[in-house]
Amino acid sequence: MRTRSTTIRLAIPVVALGLIASGCSSNSTVQSGSVDLTSVNAINPHPVADLKDGGNLRLALSAFPESFNNLHVDGNTADTNSVVSPTLPQTFAANAAGELSVDNDYFTDIQLTSTSPQQVVTYTINPKAVWSDGSPITWEDLRSEWQALNGTDSAYQIASSGGYDHVDKVERGVDDRQAVVTFRQNYGEWKGLFGILYPKADTQSPQAFNDWARNSLPISAGPFLVSSIDRTQNRITLSHNPKWWGDAPKLDNITFSVLDYTATLPAIQNNELDESYMSGLEAVTGAKNTPGVEIRRASEPSTSLIAFNGAPGAILEDVKVRQAIAKAIDRKTIVETFQHGIVDQPKPLNNHIYIAGQTGYQDNSAVVGFDLDAAGKELDALGWVMKGDTREKDGRKLELRDVMYQQDSWVDTAKIIQQDLQKIGVKLIIQTAPGTGLFTNLIDPGNYDLAQYGLSGGGALPLQILRQMYYYDPQNWQGNKSRIGSPELNTVIDQTLAELDPGKAIELANKADQMIWAEAHSVMLNQASGTHAARIDLANWGAFGLATPDYTKVGFLK
Numbered sequence: 376m377r378t379r380s381t382t383i384r385l386a387i388p389v390v391a392l393g394l395i396a397s398g399c400s401s402n403s404t405v406q407s408g409s410v411d412l413t414s415v416n417a418i419n420p421h422p423v424a425d426l427k428d429g430g431n432l433r434l435a436l437s438a439f440p441e442s443f444n445n446l447h448v449d450g451n452t453a454d455t456n457s458v459v460s461p462t463l464p465q466t467f468a469a470n471a472a473g474e475l476s477v478d479n480d481y482f483t484d485i486q487l488t489s490t491s492p493q494q495v496v497t498y499t500i501n502p503k504a505v506w507s508d509g510s511p512i513t514w515e516d517l518r519s520e521w522q523a524l525n526g527t528d529s530a531y532q533i534a535s536s537g538g539y540d541h542v543d544k545v546e547r548g549v550d551d552r553q554a555v556v557t558f559r560q561n562y563g564e565w566k567g568l569f570g571i572l573y574p575k576a577d578t579q580s581p582q583a584f585n586d587w588a589r590n591s592l593p594i595s596a597g598p599f600l601v602s603s604i605d606r607t608q609n610r611i612t613l614s615h616n617p618k619w620w621g622d623a624p625k626l627d628n629i630t631f632s633v634l635d636y637t638a639t640l641p642a643i644q645n646n647e648l649d650e651s652y653m654s655g656l657e658a659v660t661g662a663k664n665t666p667g668v669e670i671r672r673a674s675e676p677s678t679s680l681i682a683f684n685g686a687p688g689a690i691l692e693d694v695k696v697r698q699a700i701a702k703a704i705d706r707k708t709i710v711e712t713f714q715h716g717i718v719d720q721p722k723p724l725n726n727h728i729y730i731a732g733q734t735g736y737q738d739n740s741a742v743v744g745f746d747l748d749a750a751g752k753e754l755d756a757l758g759w760v761m762k763g764d765t766r767e768k769d770g771r772k773l774e775l776r777d778v779m780y781q782q783d784s785w786v787d788t789a790k791i792i793q794q795d796l797q798k799i800g801v802k803l804i805i806q807t808a809p810g811t812g813l814f815t816n817l818i819d820p821g822n823y824d825l826a827q828y829g830l831s832g833g834g835a836l837p838l839q840i841l842r843q844m845y846y847y848d849p850q851n852w853q854g855n856k857s858r859i860g861s862p863e864l865n866t867v868i869d870q871t872l873a874e875l876d877p878g879k880a881i882e883l884a885n886k887a888d889q890m891i892w893a894e895a896h897s898v899m900l901n902q903a904s905g906t907h908a909a910r911i912d913l914a915n916w917g918a919f920g921l922a923t924p925d926y927t928k929v930g931f932l933k
Contacts, residue, residue: 601613655784678899682828691824
């Protein structure tokens, strides 16, 4: 079983987003639904006795992993996560309601053993658990991962230090199979730590962390391991791990193929894929009408957004300019256009931390509510004057470059924004990129003004996103692609993460979210509709919602 709770995965949009491409068909019979999170999912559940022995689960990636280290800034994508999740240990697994339980394949017990004078969590490792090279999983693997991720050494190019920066030490317990983690500061979402565990070979030095899993995953410890990487065919194959000690998986293989989003529906129709996320009413309808295929739908913790680049020297460095631009983005029209026919009463997501239907969710977006007239007046007051069709200030034109994955739905979104910005004298230049290189070449180095992308993860542990995405640390931006924040916001984030009372943590999290909106760090678009096409004989796989897949129980019906 796998969990996606360690860090927020930056998704290449087609993978895990609900930004739905326009394709309104009057003859559509697709049933729409709510995007609010629920305690149900759609995976065609069956006992393993109903499944065939063997089989190959064929899935799609939008890009080849830049790194197989999901903890590294380059490997912090949904594609990497999809590949490595069946191959590595985790601490907890979630059910459809987002309730967490210890994954006993890897840990016999994980307990919060003290809260005073310091928070202490004790991890007892399953004595059968071994890495694929035969070496035991020990407390040293946890200690090494903490040392890599705690943020004290910037040579480790980490995606996030969230939670690990609260830890004071990791020590050996009663034996090598027990780790005692002592915190220097309380951390409310401690269950998210070590949510995906790499061997110490990956984390023992900055060079290892940055390079050991760059092109492959040499050592793993799940029911599957990476058995073949074919960069010519853009294909990755997972096979049984001969050292696996748990329930034997029903599948023989899991095969990932890199496909352009336009190829996923034809691949489903031609029986070249067994399951894929469907983006757009036309694609959903096409999949639904394919013999042997059904639509499985469950709301999921994946979102789409528009980030602003507020780095020093950037044209959007001034928060007041960002606020004006944010007010000129008609999020309601965008979401209604692209989720029409897929979601009942589509509406924008109005919180950076919580998902609609989740405890804690509230609308904090009023500070940048859509208002073209106000946006224009604010730019006037800031000295951006109209010269022809475009505003200028100090000889600089107000031209913004908007980068995104090369997909029609993202481009169509940008065109809606482009039309509204034009009305207030702002020129938007649309730039697309293939999945490979979108983050490493454009977004991560800050080579953009606006960026459209998606976030996948969080789920049952939503507060982890705060440290990774919104903390202001010019020495280590981690997942803060916008390079926007403040010491004041940092203080509230620290208070939120240190709060062990869930109700008080929610209050603090929403205070932080109000500050994030006021900073115009990014504007949220919509929550993913969670619409998947799957073969009707594929069991225990599909639209998981908040739940964690159990790869040992996935298979095809007899």
